[in-house]
Amino acid sequence: MLALDMPLAKRRSRPAPGRDDLAWWREARFGLFIHWGLYAVPAGFWKGRPVAYAGEWIMYHGKIPFADYSRLAERFHPRHWDPAAVVRLAKQAGMGYLVITAKHHDGFAMYHSKASRYNVVDATPWHHDPMVGLARECRRQGIRLCFYYSQDLDWQHPDGAWNTWDYRKEDKDPARYLREKVFPQLTEILTRYGPLGMIWFDTPLTLSREHSAAIRSLVKRLQPRCLVSGRIGHGLGDYSLPRDNFLPPGRFEGDWETCATLNHTWGYRKDDHQWKSASNLITTLVDLASKGANYLLNIGPDADGRVPPASAARLRAIGAWLRVNGGAVRGTLPSPFRNGFEWGRITTRGRTLFFHLFGKPGRYFRLHGLRTRVTGVRAFADPGREFPFRQAVEPATGTPILAIDLKGLRWTSPVTVVAVHLAAAPEVEPLTLQQPDDSVTLIGPMARVGTKARKPAMRIGGSGMSENWRNTADYLEWRFTVIKPGAYDATVVTTHQHLEPWSGGHTLRLECAGRALRRVTRRDALLPGLRSAYYPQIATRFGRLEFPRPGNYTLRLRADRLNLLKKNKTFFSDGGIQFSEIQLKPHG
Ligand code: FHN
Numbered sequence: 001m002l003a004l005d006m007p008l009a010k011r012r013s014r015p016a017p018g019r020d021d022l023a024w025w026r027e028a029r030f031g032l033f034i035h036w037g038l039y040a041v042p043a044g045f046w047k048g049r050p051v052a053y054a055g056e057w058i059m060y061h062g063k064i065p066f067a068d069y070s071r072l073a074e075r076f077h078p079r080h081w082d083p084a085a086v087v088r089l090a091k092q093a094g095m096g097y098l099v100i101t102a103k104h105h106d107g108f109a110m111y112h113s114k115a116s117r118y119n120v121v122d123a124t125p126w127h128h129d130p131m132v133g134l135a136r137e138c139r140r141q142g143i144r145l146c147f148y149y150s151q152d153l154d155w156q157h158p159d160g161a162w163n164t165w166d167y168r169k170e171d172k173d174p175a176r177y178l179r180e181k182v183f184p185q186l187t188e189i190l191t192r193y194g195p196l197g198m199i200w201f202d203t204p205l206t207l208s209r210e211h212s213a214a215i216r217s218l219v220k221r222l223q224p225r226c227l228v229s230g231r232i233g234h235g236l237g238d239y240s241l242p243r244d245n246f247l248p249p250g251r252f253e254g255d256w257e258t259c260a261t262l263n264h265t266w267g268y269r270k271d272d273h274q275w276k277s278a279s280n281l282i283t284t285l286v287d288l289a290s291k292g293a294n295y296l297l298n299i300g301p302d303a304d305g306r307v308p309p310a311s312a313a314r315l316r317a318i319g320a321w322l323r324v325n326g327g328a329v330r331g332t333l334p335s336p337f338r339n340g341f342e343w344g345r346i347t348t349r350g351r352t353l354f355f356h357l358f359g360k361p362g363r364y365f366r367l368h369g370l371r372t373r374v375t376g377v378r379a380f381a382d383p384g385r386e387f388p389f390r391q392a393v394e395p396a397t398g399t400p401i402l403a404i405d406l407k408g409l410r411w412t413s414p415v416t417v418v419a420v421h422l423a424a425a426p427e428v429e430p431l432t433l434q435q436p437d438d439s440v441t442l443i444g445p446m447a448r449v450g451t452k453a454r455k456p457a458m459r460i461g462g463s464g465m466s467e468n469w470r471n472t473a474d475y476l477e478w479r480f481t482v483i484k485p486g487a488y489d490a491t492v493v494t495t496h497q498h499l500e501p502w503s504g505g506h507t508l509r510l511e512c513a514g515r516a517l518r519r520v521t522r523r524d525a526l527l528p529g530l531r532s533a534y535y536p537q538i539a540t541r542f543g544r545l546e547f548p549r550p551g552n553y554t555l556r557l558r559a560d561r562l563n564l565l566k567k568n569k570t571f572f573s574d575g576g577i578q579f580s581e582i583q584l585k586p587h588g
Pocket of ligand 1: 054056057202203244259266
C-alpha cells in the first residue's frame with residue numbers, strides 16, 4: 001500500500017520576503033489544521049469494509065470510481081457545522097491561525113466554486129458555503145484564515161495527478177488541469193473571503209518548476225502578503241515543511257512548520273481512537289518551538305460537521321497550559337543550543353531563556369555551555385519566586401556551568417517553565433557538550449560531513465537527517481567535550497518513517513579516542529520518546545569507548561559496507577541509512 005506522507009520543500013531556497021510577511025506566523029507558533037470533505041461521510045469504510053490509511057485517502061486506496069465516490073455528495077448535509085464554535089475552539093487552544101481544506105486530493109471544493117460544479121454548494125443537499133461563515137468568524141474572533149489547496153493531486157479532474165483508475169495516465173495534461181481548475185479556483189478563494197494568511201499547498205509530486213512558479217505568482221499577484229507553504233514544491237514556499245508528524249533531532253535552520261495529527265488520520269475515520277495525550281501534545285509544541293518550528297495540529301470534523309469530542313478536549317487542555325505559559329512559546333525564538341536535552345527544552349525571547357522542564361527536577365538543576373551572565377532566575381508562572389543560582393567554569397575543559405537551586409519550585413505537569421534572565425543576548429559553546437547527566441548526544445545537524453572522495457554525496461538535510469548516504473567514502477564527524485573521563489557505551493540510532501521500511505544491515509565503523517568499533521546496524525532496542533511514535537528510534541549497540549582524560553574528542557562515523565536494497569527505496573526515502581544520533585552513556 002502506498003503511504004503518502006509528503007516531505008519538504010527542504011530548505012527555503014528563496015530569500016525571506018522583504019516586508020516581514022512571516023512575522024504573524026512566527027509569533028503564532030501554533031495553528032489549527034482542518035481536514036473536512038466528502039471523505040468524512042464514509043469515515044474510513046467502503047461497502048462495510050475498512051480501507052486502510054488516512055480517511056481522506058479512501059478514494060485512492062479503495063480505487064473508488066469517481067462516479068461512485070462523487071455520490072457521497074448526495075449524503076453531505078452537516079447539520080452541526082458551527083463555524084463560530086470551531087474558531088472559538090482554535091482560540092481556546094491558544095492558536096493564531098487556521099488552515100482548512102478548500103480542496104483536498106479528491107478534487108471536491110468545500111466552497112462555492114464557479115470553476116467546478118463538484119463543490120459543496122452545487123453538489124450537496126446542504127447548498128451551503130461553509131467558508132463564508134468561517135471567514136466571518138475568523139475576522140470576528142481574531143484568527144488568521146488560511147486555505148489548504150491540493151494543487152497537484154486531484155482525483156476528479158481527468159488531468160489531475162494520480163487517478164489512473166478512471167483516466168489514462170498517458171492522456172493527462174497537467175497544464176490543462178492548471179488552466180481549467182487550479183488557477184480559476186485559486187482566484188476564487190483568493191478574491192472571495194478577504195485577506196488570507198496563506199495558501200497551504202501540498203504534495204508537489206508531478207508539477208514542474210514553471211507550474212509551481214506560476215501558482216506562486218498568481219497567489220502573490222492577488223494577495224501579495226498571503227504566504228505560500230513549502231509544499232508548493234521546488235523550494236518556492238515562504239517557509240519549509242518536513243514530513244507529517246516529524247520531530248527533528250535538533251534545531252531547524254530557517255522557518256519551519258510541522259503539521260501533525262491528533263490521532264492517526266487527517267480526515268475523519270470512525271475507527272481511529274488512538275488519541276495522543278494532552279501531555280504529549282504540549283511537550284511536542286514546546287519541542288518544536290525550541291527548534292524554531294510552528295505546530296499545525298489537525299482536527300477532522302465528521303460528516304455532520306462535529307469536531308470529535310476527544311479532539312476538542314485535547315485542544316482545550318493545550319489552551320489551558322498556554323494560558324499560563326504561552327509567553328514562553330508564542331513569539332519566541334528557538335533555543336540557542338542546537339541540541340535538545342533529556343530534562344526538557346529551551347526557548348528564547350530577547351535576553352530571557354525559558355527552561356521548559358519535562359519532569360519534576362531535583363533541587364539542583366545544572367546546565368552546561370551557557371556563556372552569558374545570568375542576572376536572575378524566576379518561576380515563569382510565579383515571577384515573584386526567585387531562585388538562587390551560581391555560574392562557574394569547569395576547570396579541566398573550560399565548560400561554563402550554570403547551577404540553579406530550584407527549592408520551592410511548584411512543578412506542574414506536564415511542563416513547568418523557569419525564566420532565566422541574562423545580561424546580554426545568549427551565547428553558548430558551539431561544540432556538543434557532555435550533559436550534567438553525563439551523556440553525550442551527537443546529532444546530525446552538529447556533524448561535519450566529510451569524504452575521501454572529491455565531494456561528499458551525503459548531506460544532512462534541512463530537517464536534520466542524513467540523506468543520500470550511498471558512498472562508503474562519505475562520513476560524519478563531530479568534535480565534542482567530555483568532562484568526566486571513563487568508559488562509555490556507544491549507541492548509533494537510525495530511524496525510518498513508521499509506515500516505510502527501515503534500512504538496516506549497514507556495516508558502520510565508529511572511530512574515536514584511538515578505538516574503532518565496527519557493527520552491522522540492527523535493532524538492538526527501540527528507544528522511547530516523542531520522536532519514536534512516527535520515526536522509531538532504532539538503537540544499535542556499538543560497544544565501549546574510553547575517554548582517558550577530560551577534553552575535546554573527535555568521533556567519526558563511517559560506512560564500511562552499505563546495504564542499499566532496492567526494496568527499501570520509497571517515494572521519499574533513498575533506501576539508505578537515515579541517521580538520527582549517536583549516544584554515549586557511562587558504561588554499565
Ligand atoms: O496526502 C496528504 C494528506 O492527506 C494530508 O493532507 C497531509 C497533511 O500534511 N498532507 C499530505 C501528505 O503529506
